[in-house]
Amino acid sequence: MNLEDLIRPNIKRMKPYSSARSEYQGKAEVWLDANENPYERKLESLSLNRYPNPKAHALRQAVAEWKGVSAEQVFLGNGSDEIIDLLFRLFCVPGQSQTILCQPTYGMYAVSAALNDVATASILLGEDGQPKLEEVLQVEDENTPLLWLCSPNNPTGISIEEDRIRAILGSFSGIVVVDEAYIDFSDKESCIKLLGDYPNLVVMQTFSKARGLAGIRVGMAFASAELITWLDRIKPPYNLNSISQQIALEAIRESGNQAQEILKIRLERKRLRGALETLPGIKQILQSDANFLLLELDNPGGLRNYLLQQGIVTRDRSGLPHGDFLRITVGTENENDLLIRACAEYFAGSKLEKSMS
Numbered sequence: 114m115n116l117e118d119l120i121r122p123n124i125k126r127m128k129p130y131s132s133a134r135s136e137y138q139g140k141a142e143v144w145l146d147a148n149e150n151p152y153e154r155k156l157e158s159l160s161l162n163r164y165p166n167p168k169a170h171a172l173r174q175a176v177a178e179w180k181g182v183s184a185e186q187v188f189l190g191n192g193s194d195e196i197i198d199l200l201f202r203l204f205c206v207p208g209q210s211q212t213i214l215c216q217p218t219y220g221m222y223a224v225s226a227a228l229n230d231v232a233t234a235s236i237l238l239g240e241d242g243q244p245k246l247e248e249v250l251q252v253e254d255e256n257t258p259l260l261w262l263c264s265p266n267n268p269t270g271i272s273i274e275e276d277r278i279r280a281i282l283g284s285f286s287g288i289v290v291v292d293e294a295y296i297d298f299s300d301k302e303s304c305i306k307l308l309g310d311y312p313n314l315v316v317m318q319t320f321s322k323a324r325g326l327a328g329i330r331v332g333m334a335f336a337s338a339e340l341i342t343w344l345d346r347i348k349p350p351y352n353l354n355s356i357s358q359q360i361a362l363e364a365i366r367e368s369g370n371q372a373q374e375i376l377k378i379r380l381e382r383k384r385l386r387g388a389l390e391t392l393p394g395i396k397q398i399l400q401s402d403a404n405f406l407l408l409e410l411d412n413p414g415g416l417r418n419y420l421l422q423q424g425i426v427t428r429d430r431s432g433l434p435h436g437d438f439l440r441i442t443v444g445t446e447n448e449n450d451l452l453i454r455a456c457a458e459y460f461a462g463s464k465l466e467k468s469m470s
């Protein structure tokens with residue numbers, strides 16, 4: 114694969130923005146280069162009157178050590194959602210390219226594709242949650258620079274087998290993105306270890322889910338150093354604010370605390386499944402490697418509305434290719450107890466209604 118051949122032509126010609134702080138990174142006493150307000154505004158040790166480090170240098174270094182890659186293989190975005198958009202802009206030509214999605218999957222890939230005027234070619238995940246290589250190759254043409262895999266997948270919760278991912282990486286001639294937003298809830302290994310074998314691989318992770326920091330908007334991408342330099346050329350100069358950089362750094366230093374939470378969520382996932390499985394109206398609960406369960410029901414909207422009346426918000430995923438589902442995030446022990454009780458009441462009530470009609 115020649116990466117340059119895949120880059121959108123106008124981006125290949127584009128001269129990137131050079132921010133004041135990316136031109137000079139050293140230590141100085143007087144900073145008069147970026148039209149900042151000189152009067153200090155501090156949050157703990159952060160100088161908020163100054164622009165953030167444009168490449169989030171310290172955070173990239175810490176993420177690299179944490180994940181066992183080099184800092185040159187790390188890109189950080191204002192959430193994974195920004196990285197998704199940047200990947201479309203980097204590789205896809207508006208009005209000309211198409212991208213491959215494996216449905217059902219995370220909605221932002223299609224939204225971002227539409228926003229960039231990129232057509233989507235969808236293939237269906239099997240009942241086992243796996244994409245088929247033959248189907249990928251059937252829809253691939255010379256205008257297909259980008260393919261999305263989500264593992265564990267949202268909304269199914271099922272992980273894509275490593276052999277499948279390798280087969281697609283080896284045969285597809287464009288970039289394959291593996292979105293691992295939920296990887297920390299799973300026993301499976303990250304695809305980061307495949308980076309050395311496949312120059313067309315991009316792995317995404319995020320601080321939003323297992324790390325408990327959805328509010329700071331920090332997403333991570335891992336890829337070849339060459340691909341990362343292209344993302345750096347097109348990103349907004351200060352896409353990660355100072356506060357988020359600092360909080361993400363602290364989270365990496367304290368990752369032991371999150372390990373406890375992740376363990377608790379995984380145990381609750383098991384308990385929640387066990388309790389819901391005993392209820393009569395639930396057809397099946399898919400195997401989940403993530404922090405949510407996907408329940409197959411006759412009428413997910415009915416249960417969703419009942420739960421809403423009890424103050425419990427869930428996500429109706431009716432009309433998926435393999436059936437009608439409700440997606441429920443694993444909450445705290447107390448939240449899950451409330452959910453289980455409300456579901457039990459709903460199904461007891463609907464049985465009553467049926468027997469009376």
Ligand SMILES: *Cc1c(COP(=O)(O)O)cnc(C)c1O
Pocket residue numbers: 191192193194195219263267292294318319320321322327330331332
């Ligand atoms: C929640 C989620 C993300 C996270 O996006 P952020 O912008 O990092 O918060 C990414 N991918 C998938 C599949 C998700 O479900």
